[in-house]
Amino acid sequence: QGDFACLLVTGGAGFIGSNFVRFVLREHRLPHIVVFDKFTYAANLKSLSGVDLERLDIVEGDICDVAQVEQVITDYGVDAIVNFAAESHNDNAICDPAPFISTNVVGTYVLLEAARRHNLRFHQVSTDEVYGDLALDDSSRFTERSPYRPSGPYAASKAAADHLVRAWHRTYGSRVTISNSSNNYGPRQHVEKFIPRQITNILCGVRPKLYGDGRAVRDWIAVEDNCTAIWEVLTRGEIGRTYLIGADGERSNIQVLRMILERMGRPVDEFDWVRDRPGADRRYALNASGIRDQLGWRPRCADFAVGLDETIAWYRDHADWWMPSKAETEDKYQREGH
Ligand code: NAD
Ligand code: DAU
Secondary structure: OOOOOEEEEEOOOOHHHHHHHHHHHHHOOOOEEEEEEOOOOOOOHHHHOOOOHHHEEEEEOOOOOHHHHHHHHHHHOOOEEEEOOOOOOHHHHHHOOHHHHHHHHHHHHHHHHHHHHHOOEEEEEEEHHHHOOEOOOOOOOEOOOOOOOOOOHHHHHHHHHHHHHHHHHHHHOOOEEEEEEOOEEOOOOOOOOHHHHHHHHHHOOOOOEEEOOOOOEEEOEEHHHHHHHHHHHHHHOOOOOEEEEOOOOEEEHHHHHHHHHHHOOOOOOOOEEEOOOOOOOOEOOEOOHHHHHHHOOOOOOOOHHHHHHHHHHHHHHOHHHHHHHHHHHHHHHHHHOO
16 A cells, blocks of 8 residues: 555645655655645745755645646656645734635545545645633543544634545545644744744844643644654555544643753743733644554654754754744734734
């Protein structure tokens, strides 16, 4: 099942997609990769620099465009698709849900239909947010059997996409899998997201910003670990199945922020409290025993403090990567009261 000659990686110029492409080219002999990306504000061509270009093609295109999708599949002889392409940021979804519905829902539908026409293997990259949130005093964790209960427009659009993927498997027998991962962190993440925003604020001499009461909990996983897990599911996963990907990394936002401040040599109370998101999710936590038991997958970077140090070092050394989008991102946040 895992012998693909040509893999279409949609959204491959974004955070997780580019880390996935780098990982596959570095650690696996096959396949050839075609990145298919719309190059929205969230993409960065520099994220794909320094890789083996003999095994990589980069095509600009929109997953909502049937003709463009058809063309890239036939031009390159694609035999599998991994769909990372999405609008991914909750704050943006609250301000304007429209692109989330088109890319995350309609785009996934267009890819599923293309996969069906060409009988391609299809993997959908999804999120734990489809399961809604847990209370802070509830010690349970999401499993593959948890009900879908998305809270915000981003989560609802990803849940809709998951439903389409499952329906295409049951109705048409499409060869699909889904992975729902928890919050990723690591190199090449856009500065709009929590961890890189705070690191780059400190590097710029700006005070970090903490939403609400800072007690919300996220279940952090190193992006490299999500990439190894997606590879295992793509190449060895059971068709039609959903896999949860997490690394037991639960921490409150204020804990994470204080760790960042401390490691960057700043006082732990040197930050601003700002307003929370409407309908903000409190706690995410994943039980990833399914992928551990069935595929034997284990995270490689289980120590969050070490991963955070590496992430801080990466942003310190790569200002050329993030600086061009920093001012615009902070201007937008300021207009929104964040
Ligand atoms: P990102 O925003 O960094 O990257 C998204 C990429 O998709 C960008 O390169 C963008 O240009 C591209 N894109 C957007 N619309 C497109 C379109 N219509 N056609 C083609 N390309 C398009 O996102 P990310 O954080 O790397 O997330 C990747 C996937 O993983 C998403 O599906 C997201 O829902 C999911 N996910 C993310 C996390 C996380 O913590 N970041 C956790 C779980 C799941
Ligand atoms: O759980 C998986 C999801 O994780 C993915 O599906 C999303 O694509 C990804 O963006 C992420 O969503 P979150 O909303 O959890 O991530 P974000 O980095 O935006 O925020 C994490 C937490 O930090 C959240 O509780 C809000 C808070 N926050 C965020 C920002 C940007 C702050 O306190 N300050 C900030 O400046």
